[in-house]
Amino acid sequence: MRPRGDPGDPEARALRRARWVITTQIAVVVSLLVAVAGGIAYGMLLSGQHADADRTLARTIELGPTATPPGCVWLFTPALHAPAGPSPAGVPVAGLAALTPSPGDVHTERRSLGGMTYTIRVENHGGVVSQAYFEERYQIQDRSSLLFGLGIAELLALLAAVVCGRVLACRAIRPLADALRRQRTFVSDASHELRAPLTRLHTRAQLLARRASERDRDGLEQLVRGTRELGEVVEDLLLSAQACGGRPELVPVELGVLAEEAVAAEAVRAGAGQVRIAVTRERGPYVVQGVPTALRRVLSALLDNALGHTPPGGSIEVWLGQPDDRYVELRVRDTGVGFPAADSDRIFERFARGTEGDGRRFGLGLALVREVVTGHGGTIAAVARPGAGATFTLRLLRADLA
Numbered sequence: 001m002r003p004r005g006d007p008g009d010p011e012a013r014a015l016r017r018a019r020w021v022i023t024t025q026i027a028v029v030v031s032l033l034v035a036v037a038g039g040i041a042y043g044m045l046l047s048g049q050h051a052d053a054d055r056t057l058a059r060t061i062e063l064g065p066t067a068t069p070p071g072c073v074w075l076f077t078p079a080l081h082a083p084a085g086p087s088p089a090g091v092p093v094a095g096l097a098a099l100t101p102s103p104g105d106v107h108t109e110r111r112s113l114g115g116m117t118y119t120i121r122v123e124n125h126g127g128v129v130s131q132a133y134f135e136e137r138y139q140i141q142d143r144s145s146l147l148f149g150l151g152i153a154e155l156l157a158l159l160a161a162v163v164c165g166r167v168l169a170c171r172a173i174r175p176l177a178d179a180l181r182r183q184r185t186f187v188s189d190a191s192h193e194l195r196a197p198l199t200r201l202h203t204r205a206q207l208l209a210r211r212a213s214e215r216d217r218d219g220l221e222q223l224v225r226g227t228r229e230l231g232e233v234v235e236d237l238l239l240s241a242q243a244c245g246g247r248p249e250l251v252p253v254e255l256g257v258l259a260e261e262a263v264a265a266e267a268v269r270a271g272a273g274q275v276r277i278a279v280t281r282e283r284g285p286y287v288v289q290g291v292p293t294a295l296r297r298v299l300s301a302l303l304d305n306a307l308g309h310t311p312p313g314g315s316i317e318v319w320l321g322q323p324d325d326r327y328v329e330l331r332v333r334d335t336g337v338g339f340p341a342a343d344s345d346r347i348f349e350r351f352a353r354g355t356e357g358d359g360r361r362f363g364l365g366l367a368l369v370r371e372v373v374t375g376h377g378g379t380i381a382a383v384a385r386p387g388a389g390a391t392f393t394l395r396l397l398r399a400d401l402a
Contacts, residue, residue, distance in 0.1 A: 015177055019169040026165030027158055034157040038150035045146055049139045050119070054108060057121035057132040064130075072135040077128060089114030092131045100124035110136075194234050202227040235297065250376075252399045253295055255286040255328055259318050262299040266307060274312035277303075282321040286328045288396040290376045301369050302332040302392050309336035309390070328398055333391040338384040347382060 060069045065082045069075050075082045076092040090113035099107040100122050107122040119134040205227050209220035256279075263279050270277040288295075299318075306316045314335040323329050339347065348370040373380045377397055384390035 011180055015173055015180075018176075019166070019173050022169035022172060023162060023165035026168065027161040030161035030165075031154060031158050034150075034154050038154065042143070042146055042150065045143065049136070049142070050110075053119040053134040053136070053139070054121065057108075057119065057134050058123075060132045061121065061123050061125060061130045069132075072137060074133045074135075076131040076133075088116065088118075088133070088135065091118070091133050093120070096120070096122045096131055097129040100129055103127050195231070198227060198231045198234060202231055250289045250291060252287050253290045253292050255288050255295065255330060255396070256281055256320050258292070258296055258299055259320060259330060262296065262303055263318055265300070266303050269307060270316070273307065273310070275307060275310050276315040277307075278315075278317055280317055280319045284322065286320050286322070286330075287399040288328050288376070288378075289399045290396065294372045295376070298369050298372050298394070299330075299332075301366065302394075305366065305392075306332055306334035306336065306390070309338075310334045311336065314389075322398075323395075326397060327395045330394040330396075331391055332394075333389065335389040338386045338388050338390050340386055341384070344382050344384070348380075 056070060056073060060067075060073050060075050065075055065077050065080055067082075069082055074087055074091060076087075081087060081092070093111070093113070096107070099105070101124070103124050103126055105124045108120065110117060110119050112118075117136045117140065119136060121132045121134075123130055123132075202224065205220060205224045209217060209224050212220050259281075260279050263277055266277060303316065303318075310316055316332065316334045319331040319333065321329050348366050370380055373394060373396070378395050380392065380394050382390060382392050
């Protein structure tokens with residue numbers, strides 16, 4: 001038995017998808033806001049560090065080698081370098097003095113030397129070219145700490161956004177889910193209430209048609225057809241409510257037997273319309289897991305559709321077989337008016353109507369057929385050409401695999 005809201009329920013899938021879309025959108029927006037805020041904070045920190053390094057180097061060159069430079073700063077002049085002691089690997093860089101040939105010239109750059117990044121300032125001060133190096137070790141550590149903190153904040157914000165987004169999405173979707181549930185309940189209740197009086201009306205109309213005179217019989221037969229069609233609409237609405245609501249228990253169903261019963265039920269109508277109708281079966285049972293009444297309605301709708309579009313002298317074939325070890329396949333092939341290939345998907349939309357034939361090619365019936373088949377975990381497809389008939393192919397999992 002399929003649980004309520006299972007993947008076979010189109011409305012449940014749509015609601016579930018809407019919840020996740022809202023949740024994802026909220027999470028993305030929050031993540032982007034946190035990322036933008038983090039990017040601004042990182043940019044401000046980086047800009048401040050560079051400005052601080054530039055000021056420190058400018059002040060160090062201004063004071064000259066007589067003053068002890070701040071920590072992580074080295075000053076090199078043609079005569080000496082400060083602080084005293086070994087200088088870092090790769091420092092000073094030969095050739096940088098040539099970049100400031102005239103008094104007052106200043107050159108600033110950032111370069112990686114010996115595995116460490118330095119801010120370098122070269123200045124020609126009164127004809128004396130000085131090079132000052134600022135080691136960015138602690139600045140790099142500060143930036144790494146900020147990035148780590150931003151990453152943690154982004155992750156926590158994303159988790160919080162997913163949780164809050166899910167809660168908000170569920171609250172936002174709940175009225176829609178309740179409305180759909182009330183709609184299904186109303187349709188189901190109304191259909192149940194209408195079935196009995198419509199059945200009585202149809203039966204009385206049949207009795208009157210049998211007893212009526214030749215002059216009144218045509219009108220009464222039209223009344224009988226009208227009551228039958230109205231009853232079929234009620235059955236379709238009830239089937240739709242059941243297909244979208246809670247799932248009834250699935251049982252093994254012999255699809256071949258249902259097909260033969262459906263063909264036998266339409267034999268009189270087919271004979272009156274001079275249409276040959278037959279069942280072609282390969283060997284073996286065709287047992288699927290499903291709801292017998294629902295699958296019977298599927299076959300009835302497919303045959304009704306074929307009879308409505310097959311002119312006198314045509315034929316309808318119901319073929320059953322097993323294309324592989326997993327599926328049972330049923331085809332309803334007619335030699336009727338067909339339809340354009342572009343309408344192969346549209347015919348399964350609710351109340352989309354065609355212009356050819358005297359039956360209901362684009363109506364509620366085929367839409368319900370697809371809902372029932374999808375609810376059983378199967379597929380249905382239609383292929384046709386104008387004037388060359390149509391073939392509807394139904395595939396369902398075998399009972400032992402469902």
